[in-house]
Amino acid sequence: MDTALVFNKHNINGTGPSMFGGFTFDPLKKKTDLWSKFSGALFHIPKYMLTIVKGEAYFTTNVVCTQHDDMSLFDKVTREREDVLSKAGQKPALAELNLKDVIEIAPEAWKQTVTDVLADFENSELKKVVLARELRLNFKDEVQSESVLVNLLKNQQESFTFAFESNGDCFIGASPERLVKKDGSSLFSACLAGSIARGKTTEEDEKLGEELLTDQKNLIEHQYVVDMIKGAMEETCDEVLLPEQPVLMKMKYIQHLYTPVIGKNREGTSLLHLVDRLHPTPALGGLPKQAAIEKIREIELLDRGPLCSTCWLDGLSGKW
Template sequence: MIETKEIKIDGVLQSAQKQSIDKSAPTFVSVTEQIEWIDPIDFFQAGKTIEENRIYWSSADQKTQFVGIGEAKLFHDHDASYQDLKEKWKQTMKNSWIVNPYDQYKTGPIAFGGFPFDAKEKVEELWEGFNGNQFRVPTFLLTIDKNKSFLTTTVYVEQGSKIDQLAADLITRKNQLLHGHKPACQKNQIVLKHEVDPAEWKKLVTKATTAINLQQVDKIVLARELQIEFDEVCDTGQVLDRLQKTQKNSFIFAWEKDHVCFIGATPERLVKVDNQQLFSTCLAGTAPRGKTKEEDNYFGEQLLQDQKNRNEHQFVVDMIKEAVRSFAKYVKIPEEPVLYPLKNLQHLFTPVEAELDEGYTLLDVVEKLHPTPALCGFPRESSLAFIREFEQLERGWYGAPIGWFDQHFDGEFAVAIRSALVSGDKASLFAGCGVVQDSDPEIEYQETNIKFTPMLQALGG
């Protein structure tokens, strides 16, 4: 039994209201308490019962998991401005009332969300509702960190708020999430698969290699879409459960808005900042896993020796090294990559460590790094211009930064690959590959098929 001092939510809200009156501005209230352990997928499923938007995040080592239910605050910028988001968050924290005896854990007010791959892309039907950057502070946030469980409740209090009614509503919904009925995960069944113009996509690979051979660009990352349909509405809780069990060494995420959910399991960290310590990842170059240990080792060794994949990886290393050195010191990057194994794939991997210079935040780093050559190409502007002109896929948040940050701007962002956009009984899966001078369209096509596999299996395929 966990023995904790009970925090009276109504007393906190009353104190916050006094601050609102004194400052003539709403107060952002956040209260964290330790709770008995609860399964995060069960908590995610419980969010269905109060019919509010949900969030899920798991670190690659699965030691930290978040589940968010509801929306206390949404930061939404159609122009996808990193700096506006940073300033709005600072202002929100200035007008806050935070009660958190457990700030040594990943608790308290935390914003979750993502940026678009290309801020200039016009969002149409596929990504409707996901335009610009969007970051949500959940009303109820379950944190599982260091084998302990915490619940953070967040709400806005205004000068005229009815505190008794507000407190009663929060307590009712909290009890429903923690102690009420939790819908069981339903098995998803795929009944239809449709590749979007694979022949045209292969022609695009040829067009890209032509541009590269004309020395207009060194590398271009091209993505494509696989559409699927289910026999009934897809249960994203079931998808998360499968991803947790099968995709080790991956960041697992879900960001739901109005019954549309962007969900995935990505191996690629963009950046993590913890007390000004910076950690990033260079991940590019791909090979399948073998069916036996001997075959697996063979594929891995071939990947390490393959010049095409090594060149592709080096583009990423060089870009991230240059970017990190512009805002950090004591930058540490190994000379040679190692293998990063996943269930279906293995990649070339180079870790990056540094100390962030004073005055810079996690959001500054994300802005500087995105998009990396692993998801866009190199040089950045030339490859991005090619993608804008010729790629037919609406990328939306695919291949873009998705993650979280706390009140101190500590947090973590991953690159949203190995992902799908789920809406009702339909889903679009996304996969891409890096095209360089000697790329073969058929080989690149087969690589994207392999990259579809993790999400396809998790969705029921």
């Protein structure tokens, strides 16, 4: 950023130079063909970026300039911007997503992996290990990322929806979890662990929610996440605030135990230090963190690939 020229009169996160990308879940895990087009860490600063905040739209342009450029670069970018903006109201033609088949990858082997991990708990320091499994959906025609995004934005409105392309492949999804957000000196993280279905009626939904709020297994696992995130934030914060009890976060199809954690960032500390300390939380990896990651690396069949993040480049104060 020392050599960047930033012309931005708006003091709003999400405007100005912004970096998008992610790190692989476990850089020491052997990479599979599925994620071969994504590197272990990959970030981009987009040439053109649209940001919508509280109903206001902002359009950011980022250009790499060299000592060989002249004003013709400015004219070229201006023409490109006008072309992009002229197409802003056009809606792309989206093909239907026609599912052909669903394939579970090695389900019996995954079940055996779960059994083996449970047996290891008696003779190790492990308290929790989160094992992932792979489900492949094959469609009759080529899948448009735009079609998937439209469906996610419609059906997962409470989640953070993303699509990140690399060498022709697209990593796309929606998650209700935010690892950490930084705004000035304020830090925010969300403890999300412990889940149950939504009810078909209001009465059934409230009953299921109350069941989740009083279920000891889910409360214990949720507390693992709370304790870990609280401890990590105390390393970089002068003050950490959180409620004594979790509440419910209700999604369209599922409800979770949810505890917000707020901190005041200590001067001179880095957001990246906190990201390194937090990831993966016990909700994604396990506890203790390092032992759980090593166990996952050893026995899990799949390569989990990257985790996406976003960072505003004003002194690395933004949200991840």
